[in-house]
Amino acid sequence: MAIQYEITGTTAKGIASSIEQGVVDGALAPGAALPPVRRLAERLGVSPGTVATTYKELRRRGIVMTHGRGGTVIAEAPSVASRRPPPVPEGVRDLAGGHPDPAFLPAELPSARLSPGLRSHRARPRLAGLEELTRAWFERDGVPSGHITFAQGALDCIARLLSVELKPGDAVAMEDPGYHHLLDLVPALGLRSVPVAVDDEGIRPDALRAALRAGVRAVVYSPRSQNPYGGWFSEGRRTALLEVLEDAPDVLVIEDDHAADIAGVPLHSLTTGGPARWAQVRTVSKHLGTDLRWGALACDRTTLARHDGRLLLTSGWVSHVLQETVTRLMTDPGTQKLVGAARTAYAERRASLLTALSARGISAYGASGMNVWVPVRDEAAVVNGLRTHGWWVAAGARFRLASAPGVRITTAALAPGEAEPLAAGLAAVLDESQATYGG
Template sequence: MATQYSIQGTTAKGLAASVERGVTEGELAPGDALPPVRRLADELGISPGTVATAYKELRRRGLVVTRGRGGTVVAEAPSVASRRPPRVPPGLVDLASGLPDPAFLPVLRPPAEVRPVYGSHRAAPRLSALEELTRAWFARDGVPAERVTFAHGALDCIARLLSVELRPGDAVAVEDPGFHHLLDLVPALGLRMVPVAVDGEGITPEALGVALRAGVRAVVCSPRAQCPTGASFSTGRRDELASMLREFPEVLVVEDDYNVEIAGPLAPTLAASGLERWAQVRTVSKRLGVDLRWAGVAGDPVTVARHDGRMLMTSGWVSHVLQETVVGLFSDPAVAGLVAAGEAAYAERRGVLVEALEARGVGVAGGAGEAGGPGGAGGLNVWVPVRDESAVVNGLRTRGWWVAAGARFRIASPTAVRITTATLEGAEGRRLAGDFADVLGEAEATYGG
């Protein structure tokens, strides 16, 4: 529990403001526990109801989360502060980033000339050349592309879709384990997360059924190379999920295909399953560069129209300079060759580590699979179940490796660590597997398993 910061106030608004100030100024760090409701009420001489109201408001705004008997704690990524990833200590190999290998990213070449225009681009927010390329990109993989639009990346798009469809307090089904930034975003929008379990074929029908019957208003999932497990839909799994979702036509289904072009052929997609409300988001940060903040979006007429209506009232459009840059990259054969080389390298590097771990008796979620193939595992990460995340992270750190503890990717799923394999050459992967097995052995001797 935080002991250096004293929460002050006599009203719910004042208490919430005091906690927010502590978080903003760094006096309350992610994971710090707030005092129990009755204790804080006694200390301040106010009613427990006032404290409970303040904590409810803080939860609604994404500053704190409640962990059952663990009490109320500051969120891992509180909505009032920008939480940077921890610095990688000098001398360690960074396997925690989730980012692609720069060797397979093209040099970005914006247009040489950008002519000034009179007024704004609100009347024609999308370049026709990029719109046609985007339609072909989706249609190539069987995703209906009658209506497409653009956004400033996947999270920007998902936030806008959820904010126009849902109201504070509504429930959203999310993968567990899942993309950590999405798990931060949903509560920051004032929405409730309903965790849906993931296995080697993506979200499980049993867990999705529970979420749908509980009244979720939206489902956010990945069709392939899911983060952090690498799972991809099989045809059978996709069909089973689609059949369930068709019984709830008012539920919005958002697919985040962030691994397009770097994790093998498209897995079967819910977007092509005849759902009434759906959108698929495709970004280019993994294949073309993390600074290229552009996403293509396909969806049903209502969903696309609502997205665009909200965007026109805020940022208006994606920069045409950025759009011109994407057009050039999409049309360059040399870039296509570089992306294909990266895809092959990522599959090999992930496969080497998984096989080396399994040869040492270390199980991996999803297994090696066929990278990005139906029901297989792929992508840039490996999710390894462990009993004690801290012991494994710290043990690997002493051996020169920096991996991510699984806590930031989980809601209720079992403990694990995430390893990014994008830059992990074959010999390094085998060395890491040996070190990993040794660390697990030491943890078993210390903690009994």
């Protein structure tokens, strides 16, 4: 059926925004046919290439579908597919999940009281005790704590930051390879991802500079425990990145320090003496428990106002019961002893696997965090090959935008003595792959 909605715009971004607005308003219903490329180009007075670029971007974001000669139509359910991992087969050692070792998490949660019904949560959304602890938490690593707030985890916080700062079609610089849930989140918000290559020291200055030239409005990165590559900012890398960002004062810099307490390495943050618009996000899920969906945000004054303004209109506040639980765990000596043990164990386990792989001539990366990234030629062949040896690792496809193939191995729960047989199994699989594909 022909559409009646009047599409406007003179650029690919403008046309895409117009079409998306029609979808949001309901004027472009699922299944509605969009005009052929040349016809729409003539109507808008633009080149066919501009319209083709528009349709390509809308297809990538799941807003439209193309059926060959059937033309381009609005998707039945405009969405972005999640990069969910396949189920773990029975009888294998699971090293694919990216989760902490349960042995280092509190076995029981402290009791917490329900808030009195008459308390004004919106007027006082943060418990004073946890706010004080949070400021000290940031200040411990040199992050300015003048403006802080809470959220329901890192993804919730980053989603809110991007949604209040950017509009559909804007570009975000993303680590590549990077955290798969963040890679899903950006297009789900109607934004475009611009890949930024990483190495052992995190995002590369040359790649960030290229992304800024491409017009990104925000950059999201991890200064340590980068997932899945394990990169960690050195002081030199921090300086180089700040020099790049000097030419982009309006870009929002979002620092995801999700594993602050178990990273095992110092923080060299871009938030200190750097960008005018910045935010650092921290969570407790990696060191206190994955069910504790609480995150802390330190940021500049403008970012705080925009984040909390949107929070007030949606969930309003973070559960005071959750806040009280986190407060008690953060001040419990036994829990903090577990966190310290985890920090040491994760570093040892990661190093053990890297050493075992290096001894067999296998390149791998993991300067910090709970994962090791191994470049491979054929991800599926390696994953399935390791399965026959009793190991289950994550194929790198869901962590990548444009980077080369690899597999992610979570070392957090790698027991003493397991690094050697795992490395031996991987070496055997790679040898088989080499024999299959040739030199």
